[in-house]
Amino acid sequence: MTTTITTAREKGLVACTRCTRVWPIEKTVCDRCGTALRSRDLRSLQRVWAWLAVGVICYIPANLYPMLSTRMLFTVSEDTIVGGAIELATHGAVGIAIVIFVASVLIPIGKFMIIGFLALSVTGRARLSPHARHKLYELVEFIGRWSMIDVFVVAILSALVQLDVAAAINPGPAAITFALSVIFTMLSAQSFDPRLIWDAEEDHPA
Amino acid sequence: MTNEDAMIACPQCDALYTARAPDLGEKAVCARCHTVLIAPRRNALLRVMALAVTVVILMAGATFFPFLSVNVAGLSNASSVFDAALAFMDGGAMMLLSVLVLGLIVLIPVLRAVLVLYVLLPLSLGRKPLRHARGAFRLSEELRPWSMAEIFVIGVAVALVKVSDLAQVGYGPAFWMFAALVLISVFQDGMMDRWTIWKTLDEADR
Structure with a gap:
């Protein structure tokens, strides 16, 4: 280069x-x-780790508690994120199940790992080239917001499906912890100073 | 005019360049990390403003008109975006989620459009910028990742599939307004050249 x-x-x-x-x-x-x-904002790394930690912590209850509770006549079913995706897949909506699974499971977990990797890579010796790491950083910045899909789905469904005795959908506690997890992870990615990626290249030339 | 006035540094990797505005429709890109630095467009100020006005008008309609309606066994319910945002208003912690959803899909996109108008209107008339125009433009830029209207639209698509085997779904006028709004926001974002706007603000103040 x-x-x-x-x-x-x-x-x-x-x-x-x-x-x-x-x-x-x-x-x-x-x-x-x-x-x-x-x-250069070296203290930015502290903020990155702090936001990332809260993001990960919020993501745990987001997966354990139900995201939605659906009441049809007299039966109530509660769906977690993964449970909801499986339910969709078994009802034949495989494409949508994949969208939900990618947006709510793969993207958040991938983001935690990439942000952690980037933050570690600027303090130690990095195996990946700055170009590759910069691409990862841009990916995280771009993709982070898309995890909000599931929260909006819950909002739409619970506003729309309020049909007296016939059917009602209500949000579960996971909706809020999931939304918080997405926000904290976005803040973590925004705290990262990408210029640090390129400094490492100047300090240890390949 | 100092030497620094003529320079531009890549915000992502700190590479330093002598700024030279490319031809209209062309882009100046960082040679190292490929971040777009300058991208002037013909009549950009006017177009961006026209699109910002459109965003505000469409959002007013899209928020309060019915968005989607469901029909199950004679029971029906129509819901606006406003209702979707208020779906979590049950008094508890879920209120926070309500405020969040309303902010991300309605308030922040509108606020950004208004801020852009506030900054650009005097500039396009050849007047001096209004008070705090710089702060206004900076706020609008900082809020960019938090404006999630396009993600909401994907959320709608997912919600439709989920509801479709439960009930019959109809589209309201706001659905189409929202779809148009998302296209316009994406288009507006592509028209806006930050470097030119900051430079114009600088020159207008002298």
């Missing part, structure tokens, strides 16, 4: 990550947009 890249830090400058304006390195607040300036 090109070796002609100069970073702002090498030139004694600090860049605003919000508006891309460049300032002398002593500056602490961007005059253009008001964002706090840090050439």
Whole structure:
């Protein structure tokens, strides 16, 4: 790859990550947009780990408690996230079951692992190239929000299916812990300073 | 005009460049991590504003008109997006979820559209920016990942499949408004070139 890249830090400058304006390195607040300036935010890793920990903790009850309770005439059934996906699959809606399973199980767990890996990789020696890790970071940033699908499904269903004695759907406690888990994980990914990925390359050239 | 005015640093990897606006419709991309840095579009200010107005109008309709309706054995229920958001309003911890859903799918998208109008309207008329225009634009950018209307639409598709073997489902006018709204937001996001807007704000203040 090109070796002609100069970073702002090498030139004694600090860049605003919000508006891309460049300032002398002593500056602490961007005059253009008001964002706090840090050439590298090493403390960002602490925030990444902290948000990630709460995200993982919230994800546990999200899988143990029911997401939905469906009452049809006199029978009540409660579905957890995985249970709901299996139920859909057995009713023939395999495509939708896959969407739910991917959005609510694979994406969250994948995100926990990728964020953890990225945070570890910038402090130690990384096996993956910065390009590959940057791709992972972009993936996590892009995909994180999509886990909210299941929460919205629960919201729509519980608003719509309120038919007196015939049928009613109500949200279960997992809906809230799942939503919180998604939010905390998004905050964790946003706390990560991707510039750290590229610094490692400069410090230990391949 | 200092040297730093003419430079731009990649917000993702800190690579430093001398900023030169590409031709309309072209993009300036970071050579190292491929983040899009500058992407000017013809008449972007006017188009972005027109789309922002459309978002506000459509959202007003999409929130309160019936969205979907269900029909089981003569019992029927129609639900608006507003109802879906309030589905969790049972007084307990679920209230938090209600506020969250309403915020993510209605309030944040509208707030972003209003902030963009507040920032761009004076600029397009060749006036000085209004007070706190920079803070407004920064807030709008910070809220970008939290605007989840498009995810809600996928949630609707999933909910439809879940309900379809339970009841007969009908689409209300708001369903189509919401679908249009999502397309428009995606389009608006593609039109908006942050670098040009920040630069225009800088120049308008001098």
